[in-house]
Amino acid sequence: MTAIDVRLLEVTKSFGNGILAVDRVSLDVRDGEFFSLLGPSGCGKTTTLRMIGGFEEPTSGRIELQGQDVTWLPPYKRNVNTVFQNYALFPHLSIFENVAFGLRRKKVASDQVRQRVGEMLELVELRGFEQRRPGQISGGQAQRVALARALINRPAVLLLDEPLGALDLKLRKQMQLELKRIQQEVGITFIYVTHDQDEAMTMSDRICVMHGGRYEQLGPPQELYERPQTRFVASFLGISNLMAASSDGVSDGYAVARLRDGTEVRLPRPMVDGSHDLELGVRPEKIRLHPAAGGAETADNLLHGHVRDVSYTGVSTQYLIDLSGGGAMTVYEQNSARADGRLIHRPGEEVAVAWSPDDTFVVRSDAATAA
Amino acid sequence: MSWFRRHPSATAYILLAPGILYLLVFYLYPTAQMFLVSLWTGSPETGYALTGNFGIYPEALAQYSEHLTRSIFYGGAATIVTFLVGFPLAYFIAFRGGRYKSVLLFLVIAPFFTSFLLRTLSWKIIFADNGLALGPLKDAGLLPDTFRLLATPTAVIAGIAYNFLPFMTLPLYVALEKIPPNLLEAAQDLYADGWQRFRRVTLPLALPGVFAGSLLTFIPAVGDFINAELLGDPRSQMIGNVIQARFLRVSDYPTGAALSFILMAAIIIGVLLYARLVGTEELTGGTT
Missing domain, CATH: 3.40.50.300 (P-loop containing nucleotide triphosphate hydrolases)
Incomplete structure (x- = not known):
C-alpha cells in the first residue's frame, strides 16, 4: 500500500x-x-x-x-x-x-x-x-x-x-x-x-x-x-448529454431505464443504486450517428431525431441533434472515417443516435446541494 | 491632435513648460540673485556694491561653523526620531489599518490643518516650566522643581520631529503598502520567522520609502529656525536662525546669502553620502 x-x-x-x-x-x-x-x-x-x-x-x-x-x-x-x-x-x-x-x-x-x-x-x-x-x-x-x-x-x-x-x-x-x-x-x-x-x-x-x-x-x-x-463533474469535465429517466428493471444483464417519452435505455447494472428517478449521461464522442433508415446495432441504445446544427472543426465534426422525444444531444464524430465515403450529415436530416449501454453513466445531483 | 502626434517630443516640452517657467522665475532667478548678493560689500547706510568678495564664504563658515554642525546634528537627530516613531506608525496603518486606513492617514496629516507656527507656539505653552505637561508632574513630586524642557536642545529636536513626522510617515506608508502580501507569505513558506521576514523582505522593500522620508525630513529640518526660535535658547540656535537674523535683524545681506549657499552645499554633500550609504541599488533596481 x-x-x-x-x-x-x-x-x-x-x-x-x-x-x-x-x-x-x-x-x-x-x-x-x-x-x-x-x-x-x-x-x-x-x-x-x-x-x-x-x-x-x-x-x-x-x-x-x-x-x-x-x-x-x-x-x-x-x-x-x-x-x-x-x-x-x-x-x-x-x-x-x-x-x-x-x-x-x-x-x-x-x-x-x-x-x-x-x-x-x-x-x-x-x-x-x-x-x-x-x-x-x-x-x-x-x-x-x-x-x-x-x-x-x-x-x-x-x-x-x-x-x-x-x-x-x-x-x-x-x-x-x-x-x-x-x-x-x-x-x-x-x-x-x-x-x-x-x-x-x-x-x-x-x-x-x-x-x-x-x-x-x-x-x-x-x-x-x-x-x-x-x-x-459530468458537465465541468468535458461535455455530457444528460437525460432524466426512471428505473425499470433488468434485462440481458443490463439495468433498464425509461426516458420521459418511454424510450428504453440500457446501462451497466452497477450504475443503478435502487432509486427510481435517474439522471443518465453519455459523452458526445461515444455516440454514433446513423441514417434514419437503420444501420445501428440492436444492442445499442437508440434514439431518433434530426440534425439542428453542424460544425466542422477539422479533427471532428460536432452535431447538435434535436431528439424527437424532446431535448437535444451533442455528438462528436471523428473525421477519420470521411475517407471511406461517409458523409457529413446535413441540418434537417433525420438521424438515429446510437451508443453502447456500457458508455451510459448515472449522475447524482450535485454534492453541494444534496446531503 | 495630429500635430501633437507627429511631434511627440514637442508635446513633452509643452507639458513641461509651465513647470520649467515656474522654476526659472521663482527658483533659478532668486538663487542667482542671492548668489550675487553674497558677493556684495557694504551696509544698508552706505549702500551695496558688487565687489566679488568670495572671502565672505570662508569667513562666514568660520564664524558660524558651530551653528552649522549643530543644525546638521539637530536635523539628523530629528530625522532618526521621526523614523523611529513613523516606521511603526506607517507599518501599522499599512498592514493592520484595514478599513480604517484612510481615516488613520487623515489623522497623520491632520496637524497640517493648523499653522506650523501656531503648533510650535502651543508646544511652548504646553511644555512651559509650570505648564500643562510639567506642572502636575512637579506638583506630584515626580519631577524636580528645576526640571525644564523649554530652552533645551531636546525641546528643539522634539519640536522638529513632531512638525516633520508626516513627511516621514507618508513615504514609508506608500512603500510598505506596496509590498504584496504574498511576498511575506512566500518568506514564511521559506522558513523565515517574524523577525527574518521583517529583516529580509519588509525592510529592504521599504528602503525607497526610508530614503524619501528621511530626505523630506532632514533637508527642511536642517534649515528650520522656528523650532529653535520658539523652543530653544541662544545656545541652541541653528543656522536658519543665523540666516534669518542676518537678513531681517542686522541687515547683513551678504553673510546671510553666503550662509544659505553653505547650507545648501552641506546638505547636497550629506545627501550624496547618504545615498551611497543606503545603497542606491535598491532605489534604481540596478544589478551589481
Missing part, C-alpha cells in the same frame, strides 16, 4: 462573514503522486491548499502531513513549500538569492547553498540567470524560479496555486509537460490547484473536483471522465 502524505479530515473553513469556503473536506494524497484540486473560482480549492500550506487555519477538522498533525503549525514549521500564484519572487534579490532563500534561513553552509542552487537552476534550465533580478526575466522564467525556490528545500509536499495562470496558452502547454517531467524527476508529491480541466487531466495522477466548498468526486482523470458521479 502506498503511504499517505497528506490527510485532510473533515476540514472546514468559514470566514467571518458566514461564508463557508470549505465544507467538511476529507481526502488522502498519496506519496509521490501528482494530485490536483480542480474547480471553478470560489469552489474552495485555493483555501484548501492554503490550509495545507499553513496560511489559513481551519475552522474545524484536522490536517496531517506524513502522519503528523500539522493543523496549527505555522508555514515555516511545515515540511511543505508553495509555488504562489503570480510567483511572489522577491524583487530586491537576485535569482540566485531568491532560490537560496529557504536554505539561507535554514543556515545551510554557503558552499552547499551554491551547489544546490546550481543543481536546481540546472533542473529548471535557468543556468546563467543567477545574477538577474526578477524584474529582468520573462513570465515563464519567473515561473521556473518560483518552482526552483520551493523545490530546493526538498519538501515532502509541493503546493502549487494556479502556477500557470499568468502564462499564455502555448507557454502553458510547454510548462505543463515540464512540470510533469520535474515532478517525476524529483519524486515529490505535488498538490496542484487549477480551474483548467485540461491542465488537470493532462498532468494529474488523481484529481479532486471541488464545487461550492465541497468535494464532488476524487479519482484518476479517466475515471472522472468516464464515470462522473455528479451532474457537476
Whole structure:
C-alpha cells in the first residue's frame, strides 16, 4: 500500500462573514503522486491548499502531513513549500538569492547553498540567470524560479496555486509537460490547484473536483471522465448529454431505464443504486450517428431525431441533434472515417443516435446541494 | 491632435513648460540673485556694491561653523526620531489599518490643518516650566522643581520631529503598502520567522520609502529656525536662525546669502553620502 502524505479530515473553513469556503473536506494524497484540486473560482480549492500550506487555519477538522498533525503549525514549521500564484519572487534579490532563500534561513553552509542552487537552476534550465533580478526575466522564467525556490528545500509536499495562470496558452502547454517531467524527476508529491480541466487531466495522477466548498468526486482523470458521479463533474469535465429517466428493471444483464417519452435505455447494472428517478449521461464522442433508415446495432441504445446544427472543426465534426422525444444531444464524430465515403450529415436530416449501454453513466445531483 | 502626434517630443516640452517657467522665475532667478548678493560689500547706510568678495564664504563658515554642525546634528537627530516613531506608525496603518486606513492617514496629516507656527507656539505653552505637561508632574513630586524642557536642545529636536513626522510617515506608508502580501507569505513558506521576514523582505522593500522620508525630513529640518526660535535658547540656535537674523535683524545681506549657499552645499554633500550609504541599488533596481 502506498503511504499517505497528506490527510485532510473533515476540514472546514468559514470566514467571518458566514461564508463557508470549505465544507467538511476529507481526502488522502498519496506519496509521490501528482494530485490536483480542480474547480471553478470560489469552489474552495485555493483555501484548501492554503490550509495545507499553513496560511489559513481551519475552522474545524484536522490536517496531517506524513502522519503528523500539522493543523496549527505555522508555514515555516511545515515540511511543505508553495509555488504562489503570480510567483511572489522577491524583487530586491537576485535569482540566485531568491532560490537560496529557504536554505539561507535554514543556515545551510554557503558552499552547499551554491551547489544546490546550481543543481536546481540546472533542473529548471535557468543556468546563467543567477545574477538577474526578477524584474529582468520573462513570465515563464519567473515561473521556473518560483518552482526552483520551493523545490530546493526538498519538501515532502509541493503546493502549487494556479502556477500557470499568468502564462499564455502555448507557454502553458510547454510548462505543463515540464512540470510533469520535474515532478517525476524529483519524486515529490505535488498538490496542484487549477480551474483548467485540461491542465488537470493532462498532468494529474488523481484529481479532486471541488464545487461550492465541497468535494464532488476524487479519482484518476479517466475515471472522472468516464464515470462522473455528479451532474457537476459530468458537465465541468468535458461535455455530457444528460437525460432524466426512471428505473425499470433488468434485462440481458443490463439495468433498464425509461426516458420521459418511454424510450428504453440500457446501462451497466452497477450504475443503478435502487432509486427510481435517474439522471443518465453519455459523452458526445461515444455516440454514433446513423441514417434514419437503420444501420445501428440492436444492442445499442437508440434514439431518433434530426440534425439542428453542424460544425466542422477539422479533427471532428460536432452535431447538435434535436431528439424527437424532446431535448437535444451533442455528438462528436471523428473525421477519420470521411475517407471511406461517409458523409457529413446535413441540418434537417433525420438521424438515429446510437451508443453502447456500457458508455451510459448515472449522475447524482450535485454534492453541494444534496446531503 | 495630429500635430501633437507627429511631434511627440514637442508635446513633452509643452507639458513641461509651465513647470520649467515656474522654476526659472521663482527658483533659478532668486538663487542667482542671492548668489550675487553674497558677493556684495557694504551696509544698508552706505549702500551695496558688487565687489566679488568670495572671502565672505570662508569667513562666514568660520564664524558660524558651530551653528552649522549643530543644525546638521539637530536635523539628523530629528530625522532618526521621526523614523523611529513613523516606521511603526506607517507599518501599522499599512498592514493592520484595514478599513480604517484612510481615516488613520487623515489623522497623520491632520496637524497640517493648523499653522506650523501656531503648533510650535502651543508646544511652548504646553511644555512651559509650570505648564500643562510639567506642572502636575512637579506638583506630584515626580519631577524636580528645576526640571525644564523649554530652552533645551531636546525641546528643539522634539519640536522638529513632531512638525516633520508626516513627511516621514507618508513615504514609508506608500512603500510598505506596496509590498504584496504574498511576498511575506512566500518568506514564511521559506522558513523565515517574524523577525527574518521583517529583516529580509519588509525592510529592504521599504528602503525607497526610508530614503524619501528621511530626505523630506532632514533637508527642511536642517534649515528650520522656528523650532529653535520658539523652543530653544541662544545656545541652541541653528543656522536658519543665523540666516534669518542676518537678513531681517542686522541687515547683513551678504553673510546671510553666503550662509544659505553653505547650507545648501552641506546638505547636497550629506545627501550624496547618504545615498551611497543606503545603497542606491535598491532605489534604481540596478544589478551589481
